[in-house]
Amino acid sequence: AQSVTQLGSHVSVSEGALVLLRCNYSSSVPPYLFWYVQYPNQGLQLLLKYTSAATLVKGINGFEAEFKKSETSFHLTKPSAHMSDAAEYFCAVSDRGKLSFGAGTTVTVRA
């Protein structure tokens, strides 16, 4: 079965600083990978997806992620954090259509 592991359950950054959220995948076939964001008491919103077309994927709200097969990683970054980025972020892999999620990383942004 395909799975993802998110390293770090909490990340705290200063406003304007780089945001880096780590995700490693385990898959026996080329994976389809996703990053979702969840704000309090809301559902999940898709940030970006990797479908093997390009290794650097740009998403919404200034986020991007790079697929590195050699490292089995799909880390999420944003050059400059904004207060509105405070949320929980989930990495996910598509496993025969259904999604398998990591445990999530909570981001707090300090003013």
Added chain:
Amino acid sequence: DTGVSQNPRHKITKRGQNVTFRCDPISEHNRLYWYRQTLGQGPEFLTYFQNEAQLEKSRLLSDRFSAERPKGSFSTLEIQRTEQGDSAMYLCASSQGQGIAKNIQYFGAGTRLSVL
């Protein structure tokens, strides 16, 4: 396009009672998924439908859980004889169908269940 709608948003019940949740997918999305999310964890897959056919069920879905999608439109998830361990957020998602381009899943806001 009004998005995926879930009702109720919150449900408080006593142990042993039955509860039912409803999900209305994005119109013309033929796949519908149910996930469960407990505090501090990512969502876990429960089951999914292709139109009205239930194609897969997780081992997490015990005999007390049943899901239906009559006529391939809205879906209901029923939990019988609720237990405190059933307390969680129940998320519904829908997608257009097979293939990675069509299987982008859009999530509802969820139903938070608290079993006292």
